[in-house]
Each structure stands twice: as structure tokens, then as C-alpha cells.
Amino acid sequence: MGTTPPAGTTSPSTSTSRSTSTSATATPTPKAAPRQKSTPTPTPTPTAKKPGDSLNPGDSGAYVETVQRQLSDLGYWNGIPDGQFGQLTVQAVMALQKAAGLGRDGVFGPATRRALLAGVRPTSQVGGTGIEIDKARQLLLVVRGGQVTMILNTSTGSGQHYSYEGQDAVALTPSGTFSVFRTVDHLDKGPLGDLWRPRYFNGGIAVHGAAAIPGYPASHGCARLSDAAMDMIWADGLMPVGSRVVVY
Known part of the structure; x- marks a missing residue:
């Protein structure tokens, strides 16, 4: 006949079984490695331009x-x-x-x-006082007393065909001597595009401001300048009504 264990004690076989079960339950779970913080890439400091360097739009100094x-x-x-x-x-x-x-x-x-x-600059081809538009070099010259006092980038007639009021036309800036006969001191919305503060010298052909002045002929016949250059012409009174415009 077996002996009953005292209260609060366990038999050896029961104790071994619990110990094994507890050991399996307490196995630690591996911890995830800490997340590495990303280091921001530093923005490079622009190199200061020095005499002799090439300069591009956006450079400063x-x-x-x-x-x-x-x-x-x-x-x-x-x-x-x-x-x-x-x-x-x-x-x-x-x-x-x-x-x-x-x-x-x-x-x-x-x-x-x-x-x-080297001091490269164009000279006047006709002398006197007025505006000269050099189509070959795509330049607009302000001439005073036979001397070129200001040189501006311009873009004249492209020579391309286009349609106007159902008719075929060619974008040309005719050569010749003309005079300013009409000015519009605001944006002039024409049938072929918007003209900023135009100064007309040959029918519908004018010197005017435009958003784009490329290095080649691109207009319908007018001589384009930057809007800022056109504002300067107005502010300085460089093309009053009656003034001469020579296109060659």
C-alpha cells in the first residue's frame, strides 16, 4: 500500500515533468536588430567661379x-x-x-x-541716328551720331511658310528704310500672336517684346526683343514716332 505524500510536496516523477514543460515555455525570443538611422547626404557647396571659368545661366558671384x-x-x-x-x-x-x-x-x-x-562689337552700316536691324547676324543696333551705342539680341522673320486668313504667307522681315509710325504702350494681341509694347515701322511689322528670343530667325516678320529690353526702349525714348529704322 503506497504512502500519500504530505501536502505541499510533489512526487519526483511529477516534478521532473513540470520542470521540462517550464523550460520549453521560457525559451527567449530573439530580439530584432535596432533600425539604423539614415544619414542625409550633404548638399555640395557650389564652387565659386573665378576669372577664366566658363559661366552658365544660374551662376552667380x-x-x-x-x-x-x-x-x-x-x-x-x-x-x-x-x-x-x-x-x-x-x-x-x-x-x-x-x-x-x-x-x-x-x-x-x-x-x-x-x-x-578683344572688344568685338558691330559698327553702323548707314550712320546717322536711328535703329538698325541686322538680319544676317540677328542683332538690333541703337545708333546715335553714326556710333553704335547699344546692341541687342533679336529674332526676325523665319522665312517659313504659314497660313494667315486662309492664305499661304512667308515669314519675312523686308529690308529697307522705314520710320516708326505707331506705338502701343501695352500688350497688343495680334492675329499671329501677342506683341509686348510694339513700335510699328512697316505695316504690321514692329519691334516688340516677346517671351522667347532664340539665336536664330523665328518670328512671323517682326523683330523680337526681350520684354525687359522693350521696357528699356520705352523708358529711354529710343524709338519715338518718326524715328528711322533701317533693315538690312
Whole structure:
């Protein structure tokens, strides 16, 4: 006959069984590795441009301002030198490139720098006082007393065919001597596009501001300038009614 264990005790076989069960339940779960924090990539500091470097739209600094002043001194209008290579400086650089017979990309590279240092600038072909539009080089010249005082990038008639009022037409800027006969001091919405503050000198052909002035002929016949250049012409009274415009 077996002996009953005292209260509060267990038999050896029962104790062994519980110990095995407890050991299996208490096996620790491996912990996940801590998440690594990503380190942000530092933004590189722009390298300051120095004399002799190429300059691109968007560049800024003392060297840009030096180039802007040199362009202005030669007559290539680019507003007030401010050290920012913006659209006005692009237009001035393109005008210099056209005068020098270079590629017309608006980038101030080695060949353009040499042209600037050499003082390349166009001269008047007719003398006197007025405006000259050089179609071959796509330049607009402000002439006073036979001397070119300002050089602007322009874009004249593309020579392409287009349709107007059901008729085929060709985008040409006729050569000849004309005079300003009408001005519009606001945006003039014409049948072929919008003209900013135009100064008409030959029928519907005018010198006017436009959003795009590429390095090649692209208009329907007008001479395009930047809006800022057109504002300057108005502010300085450079093309009053009756003034001469020579296209060649």
C-alpha cells in the first residue's frame, strides 16, 4: 500500500515533468536588430567661379558681375550688373556671340570670353541716328551720331511658310528704310500672336517684346526683343514716332 505524500510536496516523477514543460515555455525570443538611422547626404557647396571659368545661366558671384560690366561697357545691354547670370545676361552673351560669329548658346565659354576681351562689337552700316536691324547676324543696333551705342539680341522673320486668313504667307522681315509710325504702350494681341509694347515701322511689322528670343530667325516678320529690353526702349525714348529704322 503506497504512502500519500504530505501536502505541499510533489512526487519526483511529477516534478521532473513540470520542470521540462517550464523550460520549453521560457525559451527567449530573439530580439530584432535596432533600425539604423539614415544619414542625409550633404548638399555640395557650389564652387565659386573665378576669372577664366566658363559661366552658365544660374551662376552667380563677383566674376559674373565683372563679365556683366564688361558686356555693358561694350554696349551689350544686360540691365544692371548684379552678379546673377539670368536671362538678360544670356541675351547679352548671345548678342556678343552673334557679333563674333560664334555658336549662339548663351553660355560664356572660352571663345566668347576671348571675343569679350578683344572688344568685338558691330559698327553702323548707314550712320546717322536711328535703329538698325541686322538680319544676317540677328542683332538690333541703337545708333546715335553714326556710333553704335547699344546692341541687342533679336529674332526676325523665319522665312517659313504659314497660313494667315486662309492664305499661304512667308515669314519675312523686308529690308529697307522705314520710320516708326505707331506705338502701343501695352500688350497688343495680334492675329499671329501677342506683341509686348510694339513700335510699328512697316505695316504690321514692329519691334516688340516677346517671351522667347532664340539665336536664330523665328518670328512671323517682326523683330523680337526681350520684354525687359522693350521696357528699356520705352523708358529711354529710343524709338519715338518718326524715328528711322533701317533693315538690312
